[in-house]
Amino acid sequence: MKTVEEIKAAIEAAVPGAGVEIVPNPSVSGQHSLRLDPATARAVGKFLHDDTELALDFLSNVTGVDWPDKEIAEKVKVTRTVTKTVDGVEQSVEETVDETRKRVEPGCLEAVYHLYSVTRKHGPVVLRMRTVNRTGQVSLPSLTPVWRSAEFQEREVFDLFGIVFEGHPDLRRLLMWDAFTDHPMRRDYVEPDDFDYEPTAHDEVLARAQAHKDAAGQGTEAGQ
Amino acid sequence: MSNLPVDEAIDPLTVTGRPDGWNRPPLIEPDGEGELLEVAMGPHHPSTHGVFRMDVALDGERVIRLKPVFGYLHRNHEKIAEGISYLASMPYTDRLDYICPLTNNWAYALAVEKLTGQEVPERAEYLRVILGELTRFQNHASSIGFLIQEMGASGTPLMYAFREREKILDLFEELTGARMMCNYMRFGGCRVDPTAAWLDKTRKVVAGLYGFTEEVDRLLSGNEILMARTQGVGILRPELAVNAGVTGPMLRASGVNYDIRKVDGYSIYNRFSFKVPLGDHWDVYDRYMIRLLEMRESIKILEQALKDIPGGPVMDPKAKIRGFRPKPGEAYGRIEAPKGELGFYLISDGGPNPYRYRVRPPSLINLTVLEDMALGANMADVVLIFGSVDIVLGEVDR
Known part of the structure; x- marks a missing residue:
């Protein structure tokens, strides 16, 4: 298989203006990755998928990473x-x-894609994209139109990290319920305290739930 | 809304969104006679293998839309794992796909070994292969049993499958102390060394497994009802299967030759001779048949591994399994789990806990194509199509 440097050169030759950056991986696994510019990411994805030599037709894994400030x-x-x-x-x-x-140093949210080739039986090629910041309104282009295996996985990243994938055909929460508002996989996530009393031994949790109820003026009896 | 070039943007109004390049069959439109019926199958439907819901729109008996709904078993495994040490996540991986705990352990151990560069002694590699293939065998056996159960053959085939599975679970219990929550593999080897008696017992059990596949074959493969219900049902075309990231027996039933044991040759799989069975009708029957054939290949691997297993330690004596801090970096390790590609993606920031811990669940991603396979099928066939995917909700929802 081509090295990341060769893949970078191939991308830059095929997609004009694609700002590809190599992200070295110091661990022994040696899986270096390529950081794509979100503006050209879908064109690059299409090239990687269609190129006969790379033929990265199988998108294995999509996930998010939170890098706080x-x-x-x-x-x-x-x-x-x-x-x-x-x-x-x-x-x-x-x-x-x-x-x-x-x-x-301002933080960001990152989406990571692991690509393999079923035709040529090689891989992985790791792609990354970064959002500009990590506010509630951050977006990246969806790669679902190129690889459909991103359909549920990008929904999961949207659900748990709050990255909006533009161009995703059906972007809804996957694991949390629709009325849920936060993004639990972010590192500054604070668990809600408005859940009902549950008879567990966690005093700290109980105290927080009680404080929430007191503040909201809902009865004082646990279990109501 | 989008900063993408216009020709690349997708019209948000295409409700179920099927842009070109998705390789999806065209949506079926209702024929205009009668009313549409919306059925919520699950979350407590007996055919859903746990708590899972399919929102199905029916025109008569025909399925015209199907939306899976997940999350009933969600406990944010990944967030929990980021707050505890590498080793502490090992027992929790058992709970992902609780039918196949040992392959979950293996995938996680493999990813951590990739991150830290730990070596695994030969005996431990052999043990991992033996346990992995036993796991594959019992998973496929119960998967076939459940599939037939869902066709309405209550009891018999499932009980036959469970009888065989129980023999294998007894072996797991004797070796690891637990039938299902084994927590057996460690970074750099396995937890305990099996006795010679255990290996002999395993050889005896393995010798009996071939008879079981024969029994299943004779009982089911030529069965008229099974053929009528499954042949030509739930067809998944190979190009869609690859594009949608389908892996495992489902991908191979669609005729795509992709087995990670052969492709990556991880552990010591390149030492064994075995074949990769492929389907050529791409339907539910092929998925049943691939599982049956894979069980036979597993027996071949087991026989070779049990013959060749060397002596020596099962743990790298220099390996540090507790309280280690991998160098900053990341690794993605994957194995061919019975249900497909099970991968773990780890990022280390040099601390004792993983900075990012991600499970690539084959069960969830194989469900991407559920709607495509079910469109136009009868309601009763949806149960079969869903059963042929072979999922475990502990892994889907994590």
Whole structure:
């Protein structure tokens, strides 16, 4: 099978303007991946599917990954001018100090696709796409029109991660019920506290459920 | 709404959306006579193998729409696994496809071994193959039993299948301590070494398995009712099967030669000689027949593995199974589970718990084509078509 570098070159030759980036995988598995630009992802998918040499006709696995905002603390040397009193005379002196600066690296949601070829019996080729941020309204192009096996799996990613797949023919929640509003696989997900009392031994859970009921003004008796 | 070029965007108004390239049969429109009937099959219908619902629209007896509804057994296995260590997820994988716990263990162990680069001793590889093929045998046996049960043959074939399955579960119990929740494989080997007596007992059981496949063959394969009910029903064309990610016996019944044991040659499967049976009518009968033939191939593999199994440790003595921290990176490991391609996708951030843990469930993805196979079929055949997919809801809903 072609290496990721060769696949990248083939894609760039076939799809003009496809911004493909190689994401190295430092683990021993050696499964490196290609990050696609969402704008051209469907054209790239179509090329990978139809190309006779790659013939990636089987989309095995589709999943999402949540990368939350990361706060990175860096130590920087800063030179500043301070006014000091030296020998009774006020002077401006330059001094260098270590300062910890925090910067926030914005997070994103990522969709990962694992492709194999049934005709040529090779794989996997790993594709990734990133959303611009991780708010409630993020979208990526759906690859279901190219590989239908993404139909349920993209629904699952939409359900659990909240990525809207544009062009998906039937994008509904798959595992959670329709009235559910949150996305449980996100790393900042907070479990709801409005469930009914259940006779379990989890005191903490009970206390939270009770607090919710008190706040909502619904009776105080557990079990009602 | 979309930033895609117009010619690539799909009209959101095509309700069930069937763009070109999906290889789907055309939707059947009602003939205009009489009323349409909407039936919710499940979630407690006896034919649904658990809690699963199909919303079916019927025109007379003919199915014109079918929408599967999932999630009744959803417990977010993946989220739970991200909060606990790698090893702690191992017993939980038993609960995915609870008919085949050992292949679930195997797929997970394989993915972690890919991530960490752990070696597996030879004896452990042989044991994994033996247990994996025993699992495949009992899964296919019960799957055939359930299929016949759903045709209305209450009891007999299913009890025959369960009699055989029970012998295999007894072996599992003796080796691992549990019939179904085995929790047996570890990263870098297996948990306990079987005794020579256990191997002898397994050889005896395996020697009796061929007779069972003969029995099933004689009892069912030429049975007129079975042929009338299943031949030409639920046809799945190969190009659709590949495009929809169908794997396992269903894919091979559609005539596509793709068996991960041969393609990836994972573990030590390239040491054994076995054939990959393929269907050529692509219907429910072929799926039944492929399972029967695969059971015979499993016996061949079992006989070879039980003959050649070497001595030695079952666990890499240097392997660290508890509290290890894989280097940052990711790995996707997959095996040919009895129901199809079972894969685990793991991302490590260098911590003791997986950063991302994903199960690729064959049962769920094989259901993608359920509507396509059922369109135009009779209501009674939907039960058969669904049964021929062979799913377990513990894995579908995770």
